[in-house]
Amino acid sequence: MENFHVKGGEIVFEASFDESVARYLRATTLRFSYDVALESVDPCFVVIPFVSTILTVAWALGADVEVPVLDKTFIESAESIRKVMKSWYPRLSFRGEIRAHTTRSAAGTAGREGILYSGGLDSTASMLRHLDSRPVPMLVLGTPDLPTNHPEFLAMFLERVAPFVGQLGLKLHVIRSGMLEMVDLETLNEDFGKAVGGYWWESISHGLMLLGSCAPVAAAEGVGILRIAASRTEAFEEPWGSNPQVDEKLAWGGTRVVHDSYDLSRQQKIDSLIAPFLRGTKETIPLRACGSTKSKERVVRKMLNCERCEKCVRTIVGLLAGGVDPKACGFGMGYFSAESLRRGLEEGGLRLPKSVWDLWVDIQASVRKQRPEEFPSMYDARPFFEWMRGYDLSRNLYKPSLATRVLKDSVPRFSERQRSLELIREFRRMSAQAPAEQE
Ligand SMILES: [Zn+2]
Numbered sequence: 001m002e003n004f005h006v007k008g009g010e011i012v013f014e015a016s017f018d019e020s021v022a023r024y025l026r027a028t029t030l031r032f033s034y035d036v037a038l039e040s041v042d043p044c045f046v047v048i049p050f051v052s053t054i055l056t057v058a059w060a061l062g063a064d065v066e067v068p069v070l071d072k073t074f075i076e077s078a079e080s081i082r083k084v085m086k087s088w089y090p091r092l093s094f095r096g097e098i099r100a101h102t103t104r105s106a107a108g109t110a111g112r113e114g115i116l117y118s119g120g121l122d123s124t125a126s127m128l129r130h131l132d133s134r135p136v137p138m139l140v141l142g143t144p145d146l147p148t149n150h151p152e153f154l155a156m157f158l159e160r161v162a163p164f165v166g167q168l169g170l171k172l173h174v175i176r177s178g179m180l181e182m183v184d185l186e187t188l189n190e191d192f193g194k195a196v197g198g199y200w201w202e203s204i205s206h207g208l209m210l211l212g213s214c215a216p217v218a219a220a221e222g223v224g225i226l227r228i229a230a231s232r233t234e235a236f237e238e239p240w241g242s243n244p245q246v247d248e249k250l251a252w253g254g255t256r257v258v259h260d261s262y263d264l265s266r267q268q269k270i271d272s273l274i275a276p277f278l279r280g281t282k283e284t285i286p287l288r289a290c291g292s293t294k295s296k297e298r299v300v301r302k303m304l305n306c307e308r309c310e311k312c313v314r315t316i317v318g319l320l321a322g323g324v325d326p327k328a329c330g331f332g333m334g335y336f337s338a339e340s341l342r343r344g345l346e347e348g349g350l351r352l353p354k355s356v357w358d359l360w361v362d363i364q365a366s367v368r369k370q371r372p373e374e375f376p377s378m379y380d381a382r383p384f385f386e387w388m389r390g391y392d393l394s395r396n397l398y399k400p401s402l403a404t405r406v407l408k409d410s411v412p413r414f415s416e417r418q419r420s421l422e423l424i425r426e427f428r429r430m431s432a433q434a435p436a437e438q439e
Contacts, residue, residue, distance in 0.1 A: 001050055001067045006041075009034035011216065013050040024057050024191075026184045032213065033176040036220045042106045044071040045219040048252055051078070051098060052212020053179040056205040059085065060192055062093035070100035074215075074252035081246045085204060088239035091195035110224030110254030112136055114217075116210055117172070118146070119161050119288035119304070121315060122229035125269035126260045127168070128277050136221045137170050138214045142177035144185065144201055145291045152299045160286035160304060160330065167283070173221075177213050197239070207242030211250055211257055218255050227260040234262065236355065267362045270322035278328050287329040289315040304330045310356065313341060318363050320381040323374075338384035345391070351398035361393055 004013045013030040032049050047067050051074070058065045059082060075098050086094040115130065117123045117137040127137060139161070142148045146157070158174065165172040188200040196203035211228060218226055228247055232240065244259040251257065261269065274285065290305035290312050292298075298306060305312045316336050319326045326333055344350045352360065367375075368389050375382040 001047070001065075003068070004043075004047065004050065006038050006043075006046055008037050008039070011038065011046060011049065013047075015050070015054075018063060020061050021054075021057055021063050024061075024184050024188055025054065025182055027178075027182045029178075030182045031178040032216070034217050034220075035174055036217055038216050038220060041216050041219045042071075042104070042253070043069045044074075044100075044102075044104045044106050045215045045252060048074055048215035049177070049179075049213045052208045052215075053177075053183060055098070055208060055212075056085075056200070057183060057188070058096050059094050060092045060188075060195075062095035064096045064099055066099045066101075068100070069102040069104070070098065071252045072103045072105045074250075075100065075103060077249050077251045080249040081208070084245050084249070085239075089196050089204065092192065106253045110222055112221055112223050113225045113227065114138055114214065114221065114223035114255075115227040115260070116140070116214065116229065117161075117165070118143075119157060119286060120229075121266060121269060121274070121287055121289055122231050122261070124285060124287060125264070125273040126227055126229040127165075127170075128273045129261060130227065131168060131170075134170065135227065136173060136217075136223055137165050138173045138175060138217060140175045140177055140210050140213050142180055143206075143210070144180065145293060147180065147293060148176065148178075150293045153293045156299055156302055157288060157304065161288075164284075164286050173217050175213050175217065177209075179209055179213070183209075202241055203239065204241045207247050208250065210242075211247065215252055215255070219253060224254050224256070225258055226255055227258045229260050230262040230264075231266075232262075233265050235265075235358070238355070265362045266359055267318050267321065267366045270318050270324065271366055274319070274329070275322040275324050278324055283328075285329045287315070287331075301332070303332055307331055307333070307335045310352070314356075314359060314363070317341070317384075318366075320376055320379065321363050321366050321370075321385065323376050325376075325378055333379060336379060338380040342384055342387055345393075345396055346387075350396050352396055353398050357393070357397045360396070364388055364391075364393055 002014045002016055004011060011032045015028050015030065017025050017028070030050055030053060038046060047070050051065055051067060051070065055065060055078060078098060082094055113130065113133045113135040115127055115135040115137050117127055117139050127135065141154060146154060148154070162172050185200050192200060207228065211226065214226060228242060244262055247257050247259040264272065278285065286304055288304045290309060292306050292309060295306055297303065313336065316326045316331055319329055367385050372386050375385040
């Protein structure tokens, strides 16, 4: 990094790169915008978003990262994370160092809790779980599922989530990150997809990039514990860019990271946090479960979710299984059909890769614990769950063919991930009886 400037809530980093990394970093300027003034924040924290943005790229190529100043605890924690990731992805270099001209062990006051919030089910559940500690919610924009080049969707999304967070008595901090304007995920996926077994963002970078983005505001707000919601439990054993093994090693100043609610499955979060919050109230939760933002229809119809992809359909079914009307969680329910979903599953056309299939089994386990008379009657859910509790879901588990398995051995997980995307598209077509979304 050549230098950086802080003005109000704006941070601008200027950098230059060696040729070896320039292929993956498409800009030399990186901007972050916060809704708090940062002039009084220690520069050794202000620089963290820059380092966390480019660090995995530097590791992949064995490049050094040089910065004028940085917190000593952060450097040490990054080193521990590097060791874990090196064991996950041995085909990447993982050489290279973080070099700071000045390092400091800055402490600062850190009595509050912070929490990353994205509008998704996991982060919403974590926020509800820790309401008593009045956490500081931080929302990072400029990610693959909340890209800044869809300003109309983002405006609609913020119009829904900011008042919800306000009703909980919390003040939402919005962080506008330029990280994906600098880091070229497409080229990283092309060149290193096989080495990380899938996609760069998911497999290696998202935990570090999201958490690091929060460092300046965490310092300004005196956050000692920063929570990032788990999207999986320990039953999920694949390497992933956000899990307790890496997230909880990350620290700076007086701030440490907690990978939150790793003890609860997605359905358990609905059953034990979302449903009880909504029960007996007229409150609603603006859930954004869907990863797609590209549909114009969603802006026009003010839909937070496409309501047709596998993840949307699964979330709707999970909410119903928890006795929650999906309309109370921002779903319009204009596309969902329990009957066509049942047909799709039963006729065997819908096959899901293990990592996604496990989440349907999680819903089924919750359904099996309930008495049939407890099943909700809305949206034809009762006959669907009566059928689902006795259904053998293993028919819908995608098992790679021998040819795919041979390929998989030489190219770990990548072919399965690609296949899973195809399957999910197929699922969308079959489960929704609706024309393919215009994107
Ligand atoms: Zn969707």
